[in-house]
Amino acid sequence: MAEAMKQARGAGEPYHGIWSWLSTVDHKKIGVLYGVAAFIFFLAGGVEALVVRLQLARPNQSLLNPDQYNAIFTMHGTTMIFLVVMPLGVAFMNLLIPLMIGARDVAFPRLNAFSFWVFLLGGIFLNVSFFTGGNIFKGQLGAPDTGWYGYAPLTESAYSPGTGVDFWMLGIQILGIASLAGGFNFIVTILNMRAPGMSLFRMPVFVWMSLVTSFLLIFAMPVIAVAMFELTFDRLFSANFFNANAGATPLLWQHMFWMFGHPEVYILILPAMGIVSEILPTFSRKPLFGYPFVVFSGIAIGFMSWGVWAHHMFTSGLGTAANSAFGISTIMISVPTGVKIFNWLATLWGGNLRMKTPLYFAIGFIAMFTIGGLTGVTHSAVPSDYQQNDTYYIVAHFHQVLFGGALFGIFGGIYYWFPKFTGKLLSDHLGKWNFWLMLIGFNLTFQPMMVLGLLGMPRRIQTYPSGLGWDFWNMLATVGAFTIAVSVLVFMYNVFISLRRGEAAGDDPWDARTLEWSIPSPPPEHNFDVIPVVHSVDDWWHKKYVEGPDGVPVPVPAGAAVATATHGDAGHAIHMPSPSYFPLIAACGLPVMAFGFIYSFALIPVGVIILAVGLFGWALEPASE
Amino acid sequence: MEYAGTPAHAQPLETSTGLDNRKLLMWLFLGSECLFFGSLISAYLLYRDRSVVGPYPRELYDIPFTSVSSFVLLMSSVSMVLALAAIQRGDLRRMRVWLLCTALLGTLFLSGQAYEFTTFYDKGLSLHSNLFGSTFFVLTGFHGAHVSIGVIILLSIWVRSLQGKVKQSDSLNVELIGLYWHFVDVVWIVIFTLVYLLTGR
Numbered sequence: 001m002a003e004a005m006k007q008a009r010g011a012g013e014p015y016h017g018i019w020s021w022l023s024t025v026d027h028k029k030i031g032v033l034y035g036v037a038a039f040i041f042f043l044a045g046g047v048e049a050l051v052v053r054l055q056l057a058r059p060n061q062s063l064l065n066p067d068q069y070n071a072i073f074t075m076h077g078t079t080m081i082f083l084v085v086m087p088l089g090v091a092f093m094n095l096l097i098p099l100m101i102g103a104r105d106v107a108f109p110r111l112n113a114f115s116f117w118v119f120l121l122g123g124i125f126l127n128v129s130f131f132t133g134g135n136i137f138k139g140q141l142g143a144p145d146t147g148w149y150g151y152a153p154l155t156e157s158a159y160s161p162g163t164g165v166d167f168w169m170l171g172i173q174i175l176g177i178a179s180l181a182g183g184f185n186f187i188v189t190i191l192n193m194r195a196p197g198m199s200l201f202r203m204p205v206f207v208w209m210s211l212v213t214s215f216l217l218i219f220a221m222p223v224i225a226v227a228m229f230e231l232t233f234d235r236l237f238s239a240n241f242f243n244a245n246a247g248a249t250p251l252l253w254q255h256m257f258w259m260f261g262h263p264e265v266y267i268l269i270l271p272a273m274g275i276v277s278e279i280l281p282t283f284s285r286k287p288l289f290g291y292p293f294v295v296f297s298g299i300a301i302g303f304m305s306w307g308v309w310a311h312h313m314f315t316s317g318l319g320t321a322a323n324s325a326f327g328i329s330t331i332m333i334s335v336p337t338g339v340k341i342f343n344w345l346a347t348l349w350g351g352n353l354r355m356k357t358p359l360y361f362a363i364g365f366i367a368m369f370t371i372g373g374l375t376g377v378t379h380s381a382v383p384s385d386y387q388q389n390d391t392y393y394i395v396a397h398f399h400q401v402l403f404g405g406a407l408f409g410i411f412g413g414i415y416y417w418f419p420k421f422t423g424k425l426l427s428d429h430l431g432k433w434n435f436w437l438m439l440i441g442f443n444l445t446f447q448p449m450m451v452l453g454l455l456g457m458p459r460r461i462q463t464y465p466s467g468l469g470w471d472f473w474n475m476l477a478t479v480g481a482f483t484i485a486v487s488v489l490v491f492m493y494n495v496f497i498s499l500r501r502g503e504a505a506g507d508d509p510w511d512a513r514t515l516e517w518s519i520p521s522p523p524p525e526h527n528f529d530v531i532p533v534v535h536s537v538d539d540w541w542h543k544k545y546v547e548g549p550d551g552v553p554v555p556v557p558a559g560a561a562v563a564t565a566t567h568g569d570a571g572h573a574i575h576m577p578s579p580s581y582f583p584l585i586a587a588c589g590l591p592v593m594a595f596g597f598i599y600s601f602a603l604i605p606v607g608v609i610i611l612a613v614g615l616f617g618w619a620l621e622p623a624s625e
Numbered sequence: 626m627e628y629a630g631t632p633a634h635a636q637p638l639e640t641s642t643g644l645d646n647r648k649l650l651m652w653l654f655l656g657s658e659c660l661f662f663g664s665l666i667s668a669y670l671l672y673r674d675r676s677v678v679g680p681y682p683r684e685l686y687d688i689p690f691t692s693v694s695s696f697v698l699l700m701s702s703v704s705m706v707l708a709l710a711a712i713q714r715g716d717l718r719r720m721r722v723w724l725l726c727t728a729l730l731g732t733l734f735l736s737g738q739a740y741e742f743t744t745f746y747d748k749g750l751s752l753h754s755n756l757f758g759s760t761f762f763v764l765t766g767f768h769g770a771h772v773s774i775g776v777i778i779l780l781s782i783w784v785r786s787l788q789g790k791v792k793q794s795d796s797l798n799v800e801l802i803g804l805y806w807h808f809v810d811v812v813w814i815v816i817f818t819l820v821y822l823l824t825g826r
Contacts, residue, residue, distance in 0.1 A: 107646045107650070108646070108650065180657060183653075183657075184650050184653050184654060184657075185650075187649075187653055188646050188649045188650050188653070191641060191642055191649060192640035192641050192642055192644065192646050192649060193640070193641065193646075194641040198641075218653055218656065218657040219656070219657060219660050220660075221657070222657050222658070222660040222661035222664065223660055223661075223664050225661065226661060226664035226665055226668070227664070229763065229767075230668065230759075230763065233752060233759065233763055234759075237752050237753070238752065238753040239752040239753060239758075239759035239762075239763065240752075240753065240755065240756050240758070240759045241668065241756075241759055241760070241763075245677075246676070246677060246678075246755055246756055246759075247672070247675040247676055247677045247755075247756050248672065248675075248756055249671075249675075252668060252671060252672075256664060256668075259664075
């Protein structure tokens with residue numbers, strides 16, 4: 001029996017070292033790859049932010065000339081959204097979804113590997129643009145410089161003649177393919193791969209939020225794909241989609257971009273909301289307050305996110321009727337969000353709080369996200385938005401939700417699940433340093449930007465004159481940005497030192513509630529020796545505790561939990577998907593094609609052939625999934 | 626990549642919804658495609674009658690010709706259904722006939738499109754000429770690309786079947802390409818109605 005198991009696992013791992021990573025189809029390894037790659041991009045995007053803050057620290061500086069400044073803030077935005085927050089969310093989805101629903105892996109392991117490689121190559125492709133603008137050592141940056149939402153007609157060849165925008169539009173197209181493949185995979189996994197008894201309303205909230213996020217992905221990405229194709233045809237084949245001389249309207253771009261862009265905002269925040277919804281109950285030692293309300297709020301957000309896009313366009317002249325309608329829908333979408341915030345607070349209320357680092361970050365998330373959400377409501381009032389539009393108030397608002405929200409949630413998630421996937425606890429002491437430095441740095445950076453915005457400082461300006469009352473606040477924001485950088489260094493040191501000398505975690509260090517904590521840390525490649533049978537929400541908790549006479553949880557006698565979990569066919573060899581290089585090969589075709597579009601059409605067929613070889617090899621491979 | 630013994634999990638696991646994973650994937654993909662074509666069609670409709678120079682749709686469209694090629698594409702859906710029915714009852718020879726028939730009808734439709742594109746181009750319509758040219762070629766071009774990919778997959782299955790590598794138990798593969806094929810047909814009906822029949826100025 002053990003021999004069979006060994007052979008089965010041996011079949012899963014014919015490659016070793018780096019080859020086992022290049023050919024892996026294991027959702028846990030892919031999740032780690034996503035996390036590490038996204039973190040490296042996070043450092044790149046962070047350095048870009050620091051350079052921007054240095055340039056703006058004092059008036060009339062010339063660390064960056066206007067062209068460089070445009071390139072740097074564009075790459076900062078594009079990187080942080082497409083290469084950091086999105087893939088970090090996907091990293092958690094990869095790591096957790098199969099474990100939380102009691103599955104062996106995702107539904108399509110090789111498609112999952114394909115998603116990752118496409119994402120990584122797309123991210124590298126986008127950043128290669130830096131080196132294509134001439135001599136980078138003389139400060140000639142070839143990166144796109146039209147802002148992360150690249151409004152047409154600024155992105156048209158006439159106004160952006162270099163290759164920067166080409167890299168941007170093709171890079172985002174490649175990243176979109178990765179997101180689509182990931183979205184399909186996660187939906188099928190969640191709907192189809194649940195363990196016996198794991199009905200939809202017994203799923204952990206993180207899985208629910210992942211499901212909503214995945215649906216947003218598969219419906220939002222095609223819209224941006226079409227917008228990018230239209231831009232591609234305009235730039236490379238002289239089409240007229242955004243050419244006003246031919247009668248086109250630049251509003252088409254704005255509508256399509258924000259039709260994608262607003263669901264995208266929720267793609268970024270929903271996974272973090274899911275993470276927080278897992279951390280709070282565990283560290284309050286209480287069930288999540290109002291589980292169905294949290295779930296339905298998430299679903300409501302998913303639907304409503306399709307009806308608010310024009311609030312990004314209030315000043316573009318849509319007319320009173322459209323502005324009023326989108327203003328109202330924007331106020332409405334704050335309702336389900338507010339419901340969630342109250343549920344989280346009620347989860348903490350009366351809980352037996354254990355003040356560990358993940359809980360610090362989760363509470364930081366609630367506080368910072370609430371401020372971000374409330375500043376968002378001020379934009380929904382159209383006349384107020386007229387004043388705020390294109391000022392630093394907007395910059396402060398979206399960093400408040402995307403950093404104070406999404407990234408705080410993600411850091412909380414890293415502290416929470418790190419022991420599960422490495423077997424080592426992160427240092428709680430360093431974690432709290434990390435948290436306080438980040439919280440203080442964050443508020444020092446972005447609250448001054450609120451003030452700056454209300455004082456009328458426009459966003460996307462390379463420098464500003466003295467004497468407008470902006471000097472002090474800008475310096476404060478720069479000090480804050482470097483404080484955040486220090487907190488990230490503390491985090492990296494914590495990861496480094498904890499991996500080497502960290503406290504062993506054990507299977508369930510937090511006395512948690514969901515299925516991933518019922519198996520060893522790190523989990524075996526096949527996840528569950530025995531597929532669990534699920535009887536309720538927070539099933540693992542209920543296997544450990546029963547309710548005492550006065551409502552206090554009483555531990556189940558040792559051994560009983562295991563006994564109830566037995567499902568019968570323990571010990572059989574577990575069929576693992578075979579590793580494969582074909583996803584990587586297929587993924588390599590895409591950037592080759594993209595380079596072909598920019599430099600020489602002769603490369604396009606080469607890319608197509610690589611892609612086709614990868615796909616046919618994949619389809620005909622004897623491996624079964 | 627064989628593993629020892631015949632473990633319990635060697636059979637495809639029963640799914641929670643009872644729907645095969647690959648079939649669910651195909652439905653989700655088609656849902657995503659709706660937004661893709663929806664965006665392209667919206668752009669076309671938004672820009673209808675906004676071209677500032679010709680050639681205009683009314684001068685170019687040959688509705689009888691396009692009706693015939695639309696009919697050809699619709700008939701390919703019938704042969705697709707017959708191919709699926711054939712493999713499901715184990716009649717692999719008929720399946721091959723109908724698969725090939727579907728692929729040929731698809732190719733015939735593509736030839737019609739190629740003819741139409743060249744005719745329009747000769748009359749001065751290009752990606753660059755005006756808004757109509759840009760939106761028309763990109764929309765119908767992406768549809769044609771979808772038909773082409775469908776034809777390639779159909780022919781791949783046909784070749785694999787000639788090699789004897791397609792069994793009755795593989796009927797799901799034919800069902801999946803069928804779903805895709807019918808979807809592409811339905812999109813064409815929408816395009817034919819909104820783009821050709823409601824011609825505009």
